[in-house]
Amino acid sequence: MMQTKRTTIALGLAWALAAGSSQAAQAAECAGLMQPGLVADTVVSAARDVAAADGLPAYCEVEATNSSAPGSKIVTxxxxxxxxxxxxLAAGGGGFAGDTKLETVAPALKRGYATIGTNMGHAGTESLGMEWMITEKGKLNEVVLADFGERAAHVSAIVGKELIKAYYGRPQTQAYWQGCSTGGRQGMTESQRHPEDFDGIIAGAPVFSWVLYSQSIQRAQFFRNTPGALITKEQVPLIRDAVVTACDGLDGVKDGYLTNPLACSWDPAEIECKEGQAAGAQCLSKEQAGAVRKLYAGYVTPDGLTVSDPTMRGGEGDWTMRFVGIPPLPKGLNVHFGGVATAYLYKLDPEWDPLSFDPDTEMAELLRTKATQHMIPDNPDISPFVKRGGKMLLWHGFNDSGPSALQTLHYYKQMEAVVAPQIDTPVTDSVRYFLAPGVGHCGGGAGPDRFDMLTALENWVEKGEAPERIIASKKDSEMTRPLCPYPTIATYKGSGNTDDAANFDCAPMNPAE
Known part of the structure; x- marks a missing residue:
């Protein structure tokens, strides 16, 4: 009888410790997580049970504020x-805001993940608002800068892990980060500065360089600082259609977008107005064509500093929102985004006019601004992360008109060169960069923009299966395509249904940049 009882207890304990049996292993009631001192320097303000609903499982929701740094209030x-x-799974923020919203982590909750999100150290919820960054004109809020720039992601990982241990009675088996844009920057920061926080990181379209802000301003200047250069919303489809007509077939498949925009050299002179024509929906003025040409070319200062990367041909579909302007953003999203960041972080003056920015004389100063140390995670040496077995999936929409896929590619090449001599295996065993052809900023665009990076990361970390291709699809379309690790790209085999990813290989890019 005693042996049977012991066997039953042992079996029950083993069952409780199994990954899928956390309910039995639960060490604390949800409300009990409000116990003072449970997590160092942290006050749990709310811990509530949420019933299963709308396809989501039942879960315990915990709101906690950490003040481990003087003046810091990082909400997790x-x-x-x-x-x-x-x-x-930790989820990143977007724009200048953190993200603690349920809808952001709902897909992961459905998969059984414990999830965390953070306010990034401030109460602002507007993705284009940064009023919390300065305490008064000319004075930077350095505590919030550090929280927003780097500290919040790390602190929230610590807080979330402690709550997991308290609630379930054991730590997580794996910790993953997933984010795009600002969330991509946070993921890169974690890999560089806190390599022990996560076993796997998905960093999409990362906003990790000052070039994003400078090029957002300069691209607006191309159109707005030269009289007559600003295109109209009626001319945007004219430009896009001309690009697609000229270059869509270069990859062997006419599907409405460019697989490799680097192979396209279309020039706006082809739709420049002839003598007697007036600029409009049928043609561009000389000044408009010149501005578009500058956009495609990018700009490097005489002393070699990149101000703006070339804008990829084929991504013109979102130019109305980004460059022409829409009612909420009359000067276009790019100048509002870049202008806000530069006004607050560089000029410390929210009234500063970004169209007055002089890249030839100010770019070097912008790079030296105090915010750089917190907000620009451009250190290519992530060898500590790699050596402890970390895996990273970088990805970027090839037609992103915000942060450039070329900036992320430049970082990837630098990282590969720096890390390779320090390890015994290829860097691609730990880090891979996926370009998403035809895709804009974190989604959208004419290309397939729906893909499951998390499953690819799980298989890599947990099973050792490195992602050779990730299948992408598009809403309301039968088209599927493989996303391929750089330096390869989806290439049609020459036969079979062009809407089926099975008929595409991952082959070297041509040209391979």
Whole structure:
């Protein structure tokens, strides 16, 4: 009888410790997580049970504020599902805001993940608002800068992991980060500065360079600082259609977008107005064509500093929002985004006019601004992350008109060169960069923009299966394509249904940049 009882207890304990049996292993009630001192320097302000609804499982939602640095108030929202898969997923922010919203982490919760999100150290919720960055004109809020720039992601990982251990009675088996744009920057920061926080990182379209802000301003200047150069929304489809007509077939498949825009050399002179024509929906003025040409060329200062990367041909579909302007953003998204960041972080003056920025004389100064140390994670040496077995998936929409896929590619090449001599295996065993042809900033565009990076990362970290191709699809379309690790790209085999990813190989880019 005693032996049977012991056997039953042992079996019950083993069952409770299994990854899919967290409900039995739960060490604390949800409300009990409000116990003072449970997490160092952290006050749990709310811990509530949320019933299963709308396809989501039942979970414990915990809101906690960490003040480990003087003046810092980093909020972490942790969601702990009753039916836990044993793993943690942290989600990044967007624009200038953090993200603690349920809808952001809902897909991961459905998969059984414990999830965390953070306010990035400030109460602002507007993606284009940065009023919290200065305490008064000319005075930077350095505590919030550090939180937003680098500290919040790290602190939220610590807080979330402690709550997981308290609630489930054991730590997570794997910890993953997933984010795009600002969230991509946070992921890069974690790999460089806190390599122990995560086992795997997905960093999409990362905003990790001052070039994003400078090029956002300069691209607006191309159109707005030369009289007559600003294109109209009626001319945007004219430009896009001309590009697609000229270059869509270069990859062997006419599908409405450019697989490799680097192979396209279309020039706006082809739609420049002839003598007697007036600029409009049928043609561009000389000044408009000149501005578009500058956009495609990018700009490097005489002393060799990149101000703006070349804008990829084929991504003109979002130029109305980014460059021409829409009612909420009359000067276009790019100048509003770059202008806000530069006004607050460089000029410390929210009233500063970004169209007055002089890249030839100010770019070097911009690079030296105090915000650089916190917000620009451009250190290519991530060898500590790689050596501890970390895996990173970098990805970028090839037609992103915000942060450039070329900037991310430049970083990837630098990282590969720096890390390779320090390890015994190829860097691609730990880090891979996926370009998403025809895709804009974190999605959208004419190309297939729906893909499951998280499953690819899981298989890589947990099973050792490095992603050779990731299948992408598009809403309301039968088209699927493989996303391929650089320096390869989806290439049609020459036969079979062109809407089927199975008929595409991952072959070297031509030209391979």
């Amino acid at each position: 929202m942790t969601r702990l599902p009753m039916d836990w898969n044993g793993k943690l």
